[in-house]
Amino acid sequence: MQAIDKIEKIRKEIIKRSKIWISLNGVKRILSAIKTTSNQWLIIRYSYEPINVVNTALNILKEEKIVKVKDENVYFTNIGKKLIKELEINKIENTKCVFCEGRGFKFNFDKNLFKKFFEIQKQRPKPMKVFDQGNVTPQTTFARISLAYNFGDIQNKEILILGAEDDLLGLAIAMTGKAKSVTILDIDKRLIDFDNFWAKKLNLKLNAFVFDLRKKLPNDLLGKFDTFFTDPSETVQAIKGFILKGVASLKGPGCVGYFGFTLKDSSLVKWYQLEKILNKNKIVITEILPDFNHYENWPYLEETRSFKNSLTKKNPNKIIWYTSHWYRIVTLEGFKRVNIDLTKFSGKKFYDDIENSTS
Amino acid sequence: MQAIDKIEKIRKEIIKRSKIWISLNGVKRILSAIKTTSNQWLIIRYSYEPINVVNTALNILKEEKIVKVKDENVYFTNIGKKLIKELEINKIENTKCVFCEGRGFKFNFDKNLFKKFFEIQKQRPKPMKVFDQGNVTPQTTFARISLAYNFGDIQNKEILILGAEDDLLGLAIAMTGKAKSVTILDIDKRLIDFDNFWAKKLNLKLNAFVFDLRKKLPNDLLGKFDTFFTDPSETVQAIKGFILKGVASLKGPGCVGYFGFTLKDSSLVKWYQLEKILNKNKIVITEILPDFNHYENWPYLEETRSFKNSLTKKNPNKIIWYTSHWYRIVTLEGFKRVNIDLTKFSGKKFYDDIENSTS
Numbered sequence: 001m002q003a004i005d006k007i008e009k010i011r012k013e014i015i016k017r018s019k020i021w022i023s024l025n026g027v028k029r030i031l032s033a034i035k036t037t038s039n040q041w042l043i044i045r046y047s048y049e050p051i052n053v054v055n056t057a058l059n060i061l062k063e064e065k066i067v068k069v070k071d072e073n074v075y076f077t078n079i080g081k082k083l084i085k086e087l088e089i090n091k092i093e094n095t096k097c098v099f100c101e102g103r104g105f106k107f108n109f110d111k112n113l114f115k116k117f118f119e120i121q122k123q124r125p126k127p128m129k130v131f132d133q134g135n136v137t138p139q140t141t142f143a144r145i146s147l148a149y150n151f152g153d154i155q156n157k158e159i160l161i162l163g164a165e166d167d168l169l170g171l172a173i174a175m176t177g178k179a180k181s182v183t184i185l186d187i188d189k190r191l192i193d194f195d196n197f198w199a200k201k202l203n204l205k206l207n208a209f210v211f212d213l214r215k216k217l218p219n220d221l222l223g224k225f226d227t228f229f230t231d232p233s234e235t236v237q238a239i240k241g242f243i244l245k246g247v248a249s250l251k252g253p254g255c256v257g258y259f260g261f262t263l264k265d266s267s268l269v270k271w272y273q274l275e276k277i278l279n280k281n282k283i284v285i286t287e288i289l290p291d292f293n294h295y296e297n298w299p300y301l302e303e304t305r306s307f308k309n310s311l312t313k314k315n316p317n318k319i320i321w322y323t324s325h326w327y328r329i330v331t332l333e334g335f336k337r338v339n340i341d342l343t344k345f346s347g348k349k350f351y352d353d354i355e356n357s358t359s
Numbered sequence: 360m361q362a363i364d365k366i367e368k369i370r371k372e373i374i375k376r377s378k379i380w381i382s383l384n385g386v387k388r389i390l391s392a393i394k395t396t397s398n399q400w401l402i403i404r405y406s407y408e409p410i411n412v413v414n415t416a417l418n419i420l421k422e423e424k425i426v427k428v429k430d431e432n433v434y435f436t437n438i439g440k441k442l443i444k445e446l447e448i449n450k451i452e453n454t455k456c457v458f459c460e461g462r463g464f465k466f467n468f469d470k471n472l473f474k475k476f477f478e479i480q481k482q483r484p485k486p487m488k489v490f491d492q493g494n495v496t497p498q499t500t501f502a503r504i505s506l507a508y509n510f511g512d513i514q515n516k517e518i519l520i521l522g523a524e525d526d527l528l529g530l531a532i533a534m535t536g537k538a539k540s541v542t543i544l545d546i547d548k549r550l551i552d553f554d555n556f557w558a559k560k561l562n563l564k565l566n567a568f569v570f571d572l573r574k575k576l577p578n579d580l581l582g583k584f585d586t587f588f589t590d591p592s593e594t595v596q597a598i599k600g601f602i603l604k605g606v607a608s609l610k611g612p613g614c615v616g617y618f619g620f621t622l623k624d625s626s627l628v629k630w631y632q633l634e635k636i637l638n639k640n641k642i643v644i645t646e647i648l649p650d651f652n653h654y655e656n657w658p659y660l661e662e663t664r665s666f667k668n669s670l671t672k673k674n675p676n677k678i679i680w681y682t683s684h685w686y687r688i689v690t691l692e693g694f695k696r697v698n699i700d701l702t703k704f705s706g707k708k709f710y711d712d713i714e715n716s717t718s
Contacts, residue, residue, distance in 0.1 A: 021692060023613020025585070032511050048510070088539070090514035095468040095505040100456035104463035104648070109454040146454040150649075151407070152391050155449035180447070226384070254382020272643040272691055279638050284631040287684070288647045289463070290509075325646070330627055333380060 003086035007031075010060055018056040019354055020267045022049060030057050031084050036092045038073035040312050041321035046092050048263045051306040051357035058311040072314040096291075100143075103292050105150060107142040110176075114142050117172050120198060125190040127166055127298040132233050133188070134298040134322070134358065135166040143292065144169060144258065144326070145176060148227065151328070153256045156180050157226035160249045162242050163213050164231035164260075165191045171198055174206040183225070185211035213241045214342040217248060222337060225249045231260040231293070231324075235353045239274055241342050247283060247329075248337035255331050257283075260293045262324035265356040282335040285327060292326035298358075306357035322358070362445035366390075369419055377415040378713055379626045381408060389416050390443050395451045397432035399671050400680035405451050407622045410665045410716035417670040431673040455650075459502075462651050464509060466501040469535075473501050476531050479557060484549040486525055486657040491592050492547070493657040493681070493717065494525040495619075502651065503528060503617065503685065504535060507586065510687070512615045515539050516585035519608045521601050522572050523590035523619075524550045530557055533565040542584070544570035572600045573701040576607060581696060584608045590619040590652070590683075594712045598633055600701050606642060606688075607696035614690050616642075619652045621683035624715040641694040644686060651685035657717075665716035681717070 001009075004024075011027045014020075026049050033046035033054075040058065047054045058074065061067040066080035076084060096102030108114050118138050127133035148154045154173060161170035161184040170184035171194075182205065184195055195208040228249055232242035246257045261274060278285060297316050301307050360368075363383075370386045373379075385408050392405035392413075399417065406413045417433065420426040425439035435443060455461030467473050477497050486492035507513045513532060520529035520543040529543035530553075541564065545551055554567040587608055591601035605616045620633060637644060656675050660666055 023689075023692075024611070025613035025615075029511055088515040090511065090537075092511055093468075093508045093514070095465050095508050097456060097459035097463055097465050099458040100463060102463045104456055104459060104461045106454050106456050109452070149452045149454050152388055152449065152451055155452070156447040178449075252383070254384035256384075268643050268645070268689055268691060271645070272638070272641070275634065275644060276638050279631070279635050282631070284627045285634060285644060285647060286627070286630070287649050288644060290646050330382075332627060332631055333382075 041316040129300040162230040174204040184208040244338040287328040295322040400675040488659040521589040533563040543567040603697040646687040654681040
C-alpha cells in the first residue's frame with residue numbers, strides 16, 4: 001500500500017472511532033507533532049486537533065505498528081520512520097516570540113501590578129470538575145488585559161465577565177483601576193467570595209455575583225455593557241449560554257466581546273458552526289489569536305477522557321499543553337440579543353459533547 | 360448640547376459624508392487616537408477605521424472647532440479638550456511586544472536568510488498605482504513565513520502566490536528551500552522578471568508567470584496546491600478574484616490560505632461581508648492577527664484620496680501607518696471552488712470602491 005493510501009485509511013478509521021472529522025493534512029500534522037516531541041501532551045498541543053482525535057490517532061498508529069511507547073514516551077517504529085519519510089513529514093518549527101510568549105502583546109506592561117496579582121492568584125480556589133474549571137496562567141490573564149488596552153476596550157468602559165472567573169480576569173481588570181465598572185458573574189461561590197474579599201481589601205470597583213449562566217440574564221444586565229469577556233465550554237449550548245449572552249449584555253453596535261475557543265476540545269467543524277452563529281447574529285470577528293490562552297494543569301485531569309483514552313500514562317506536570325485561541329468580536333448595526341434559558345441542560349450536557357475531552 | 364449628543368450628531372454627519380458606517384465607539388476611538396498623537400497618519404493608524412472615515416471625521420471636527428491644525432499637526436482646541444474630558448476619552452496604550460513588532464512570531468528566525476533577502480529586496484521594482492501596489496516591509500514578509508512555518512503550511516507544501524508579489528513573498532518562500540514548489544502569479548511583468556532573475560541566480564525552485572487575476576485560473580492550477588497566499592485590494596470583486604481563486608486552487612479539505620485585510624480601506628461591514636462569503640463557501644477562519652502587515656509608504660501616496668481628503672498636508676515619510684490584519688483560513692469538507700471571470704471590471708473598478716482611499 002502506498003504511504004498516502006495508508007494514511008487515508010487511518011484517517012477514515014480515526015473519524016469512525018472518534019466520530020470527529022479530520023482532514024488528510026490534519027493526520028499529517030499529528031505525524032509532524034510526533035516527529036517533534038515524544039511527550040503525548042505536547043503532541044496534543046502541536047497537533048491543533050481535538051484531544052479525542054489525537055488520542056484515537058495515537059492508538060490506531062500503535063495498532064498499525066507505526067508508533068511505539070517506551071517509558072511513557074511516544075516514538076516512531078522503523079515502519080513509522082519509513083512511512084513519514086515517504087510522506088515527507090517535517091518537524092514543526094517553533095518560531096514564536098519568547099518575550100511575549102507568542103501573543104504579540106506584553107503581559108508585563110505594568111510590572112508592579114502584575115507582581116501584586118501574581119501573589120494574590122496563588123491563593124485562588126482550586127479548579128473543580130463539576131464547573132468545568134481550569135484556569136489560565138496569570139501571564140495569560142494579564143495578556144488579555146494588554147490586548148484589550150490596545151483596542152481601548154477597558155479604559156473607562158463598563159465591563160461584564162461571564163463565568164470563567166477562575167482566571168481572575170474580572171479581579172485583575174478591577175485592579176488596573178482603568179475600567180468604569182467591572183461586573184462578574186460566576187456559578188462558583190468560592191470565586192465570588194474571593195473577588196469580594198480582595199475588592200474590599202484593595203478598595204476596588206467590582207460587583208461579583210453568584211450566577212448560573214444557563215439561566216436568562218436578568219433584564220437589568222441587558223444592553224448595559226461596553227465589553228464582555230468569557231471563556232466558554234465548547235458546546236453549542238455553552239456558545240449560546242456564554243457568548244451570545246455576552247452579546248446580549250452589550251449597549252449597541254460597535255461594542256466588543258472577547259472569548260477563548262480551542263482546537264483541543266473542538267474540531268474545525270465546530271469552529272465553523274461558531275463562526276456561522278456569529279455571522280447570523282450580525283457580529284464581525286476582528287481578531288483570532290493563536291495559543292493566546294495558556295492553561296495550568298488541573299487537579300482532575302486524570303478523571304477526564306483526555307487522560308483515560310491517552311496512549312501513555314504520563315502526567316503533564318508543569319508542561320503547558322492546553323492552549324486556546326482568543327477571539328475578539330464586534331457587534332454591527334442590527335445585531336441580535338439572544339438571551340435564552342438553558343437550564344434544561346444538566347451541567348454535564350451543558351459542558352460536554354463528543355469533541356470535548358477535558359470536562 | 361450634551362457631549363454624547365454632540366458626538367452622535369458628528370457620527371451621523373460622518374456617515375452622511377463618507378457613506379460608510381461607523382459606531383459611536385468608533386468615533387470615540389478616533390478621539391482617543393487624536394489624544395494619543397498629533398500626526399494625522401498615526402491618527403489613522405490607531406483609529407482602526409477606514410481612512411475616508413477618519414479624514415471625514417477630522418474635517419468635521421475642525422469645522423466644529425473641536426480640533427485645530429498647527430504646523431501640519433492636529434490638536435484639540437479648548438472646546439475639544441472639554442468635550443473629551445466629558446466623554447472620558449483616554450489615550451491609546453500601546454502594549455505591543457517590541458521584539459516581534461507585535462505579531463507574536465519572530466521575523467528573524469533565520470538571521471542569515473533574512474539578511475540575504477533584505478539586500479535583494481532593496482532592488483525590487485517601485486510600486487505602481489495602476490496595479491494598486493504598495494509593498495510590506497521585509498520584516499512582514501518574513502513574519503508571514505514564520506507564522507506559516509509554525510502551522511506547517513510551507514514545509515514540503517505546494518504553494519501558490521496570487522498577486523501582491525511586490526511583497527516578494529513567493530521569492531522569499533523559495534529562498535527558504537522548504538517548500539515543495541512555489542508558483543507565483545502577478546500582473547506586473549517587472550516582478551515576474553525580478554523573481555525569475557533571482558531564481559536563476561540562486562538556483563531556486565520557483566515558477567513565476569505574468570497573469571491577470573481578473574481572468575479565470577487555468578484548469579491546470581485548480582485543485583493543485585496545499586497553501587495559498589494573497590493580499591487583495593479590498594473590494595468584493597477582489598475578494599472573488601484573489602481569495603476565492605486561491606481557495607479554488609487548493610487540493611481539498613484541510614488546505615490553507617493566508618491573506619491580508621485592513622480596516623484602512625474597509626469598514627467592519629465589509630469585513631462582515633468577507634466573513635459571510637467565507638462561511639457560505641464552507642471555509643473556517645482559524646486566525647486573524649492584528650497589524651501583522653506593515654506597509655512601506657508608496658511613491659504615489661499624494662495622488663490618492665487618502666492624501667487629497669486629509670486635513671493636513673504632512674507627508675508620512677518613514678512612519679509606518681498603513682497596516683493590515685492577516686487572516687488564515689482552512690477549507691472544510693464540501694468547500695466550494697469559485698473560479699469566475701471578472702475581466703468585465705476595469706482595473707479601477709476591480710481595485711476601488713467607496714471605502715478605499717489608497718488605490
